[in-house]
Amino acid sequence: MTSSKKPNSTRRSTSVSLADVAERAGVSKMTASRALRGTTGYSAETRALVLKIAEEMGYVPNRLAAAFGSDTANNLVGICIPTLSRELYGQILEGLENRFSSVNYQPIVGVVGYDDEVELAWLNSALSWRPSGLVVAGRERSLANRTFLQSLTIPCVEIWNLCGGKDTMEKSDPMRVGFNHFDAGAEMGRYLANRYQGPFGYIGVRDEDVNLGAERLAGFTSALLECGIPAPGRKNKNNSPVTTTFLKDKASFYAGYYGTEQLLTANPDLRVLYYLDDNMAVGGMMLCQQKGLKIPGDVAIAGFGGMDIGAILPTRLTTTAAFRLRIGKTAADALLKKISGSPVGVLTDVGTELVRGETA
Amino acid sequence: MTSSKKPNSTRRSTSVSLADVAERAGVSKMTASRALRGTTGYSAETRALVLKIAEEMGYVPNRLAAAFGSDTANNLVGICIPTLSRELYGQILEGLENRFSSVNYQPIVGVVGYDDEVELAWLNSALSWRPSGLVVAGRERSLANRTFLQSLTIPCVEIWNLCGGKDTMEKSDPMRVGFNHFDAGAEMGRYLANRYQGPFGYIGVRDEDVNLGAERLAGFTSALLECGIPAPGRKNKNNSPVTTTFLKDKASFYAGYYGTEQLLTANPDLRVLYYLDDNMAVGGMMLCQQKGLKIPGDVAIAGFGGMDIGAILPTRLTTTAAFRLRIGKTAADALLKKISGSPVGVLTDVGTELVRGETA
């Protein structure tokens, strides 16, 4: 069943190739190729025949060969994200994959954590597959990695953030699909400042700016200031209206629980708590319940993300909903457009929605 | 910078190829190739030189060409899973990816839901990339899909289940890495039967046997019978000691919440509830709390999965912990061994652990 003309070839391939199909159909490889791909340049009968024979012979096209032999037939895309342990990137990735596979693009994925070196290594490795595009998670990254992304010659879309962290916006930056984290934080800040006097606290995680929580905190703080919320006194060296604590841990229920305990122990006067994400906020709620604190009577709580858990608790969590699946789909669409040469906006804002729960 | 010998070639490639590096280093392509890959057949100086030049020229190997040109150099693996919206497959995938990328294998992933047709389409598509192995999620699948998997000529590992659903174990089946869901359900059944008289209820989802919950329910039921738990009367047509309800929904907090409401409304006498997974169990807990039911005083609750949420609630959830990351890593190791021709056991049991929380 191997290529017919070189029966003496010592090398591989037990599988049926395009040449085999073409020969059996009595046409040339090119005609078979065209018919199989449904491009143009064949008669209806020819196509039907080729398809039938391919089917009969159990022909499985070799996309490796196709991608290699052609500049345009490479429908591999790279997707690089920090983690899949939580809903956030899982749902984004699901959205990406669904959209890509619907147009026969194949994602190759890397789960690189929050380590710049690992990320860079993966990106380099991914590039050696000559993908036609790249999706990377928006986060605060090293100069080396930013430079790397900016110097790419293939289309690239950054997801999650719109504003690019500390980076100033540059022409050569990748496209972005997501929302403005500063604004999301500010919106929550305004909402809370209108309802509570404070004092305000924030619980996040240290070491990395996980998922751009720092941006949101900045927006949050800025909004409180605009609303005239005062700093809580000398303790706070930055003279910020927000007392913060950053756990040396990944964002999780646990971190929220222990972070809240720690923060409240040091600052028993805090009345409003804002969290890096919903999981942490729920952890905080649990701690408060155990301490007999009424929510929001004694302590008001706000999270971020709009994760499932927040919506089913007896006291629904006040939070900012992010549209993860939509971000994935929208990002895939944007990248596909760019790959096909269609015009695409540099920034696509999928927005967020402030969810007024019962915790704040 | 393109291949030097055919400056008149009208076709592509702005990038540096192996030939370019070789020429500049004054060696043949083969020597350069060997040096770059670190196989054998070069002097230390040659290698150093080639590496230096490659670095200087910004050479990025073309893995597409390598994979295509060689039978052995293809380090693509396919990973096919139902969803990434929840912790389950996200963490498994993270484990898989980490292990594969550590040995320079590149996963291509498909998120196919619980639809057999979609799964089959993806598998066919993935095969056209000529991956050297395949990872698929264990679930109850159609005969067509099972047949497809059994007829694969590349190594394949099924994750999550050990027992293969209704399937009888066959020689040609893929390897399996996971645990026995029937046994996990039975263990929980025994645990609960020793502590409660019942009546027992189960809340799952309909339509698909999501993540093999049916297997666990079967084990659960069987254990109750062995422990002498009686069926609750005529209502139950199967004469089973477990009264069940299956939501037409995906497993979620919501489904657990509403399923519990529905089941308790129809069967107010139920005293012990077992769930498809922890998320649903937590949903059930919330419903009980809202109805003023004491847990486990009025209703005992047990979940499955060992998800984060269960461990941080004020009342810790009684559940069966599954080791998702470990399943991923172990499965990757098994597949890699098989690919390299090393002997591997057909079944690898990573076990589970019954977590005695405070809800049952």
Next chain:
DNA sequence: ATGAAAGCGCTAACAG
């Protein structure tokens, strides 16, 4: 330790 030749399976380009 090194090199020359051949070819993996496919598609772009240019004929007919």
Next chain:
DNA sequence: CTGTTAGCGCTTTCAT
């Protein structure tokens, strides 16, 4: 509408 000719960039095989 169909066929022919050339490779894509790498690794294999077999010399040297």
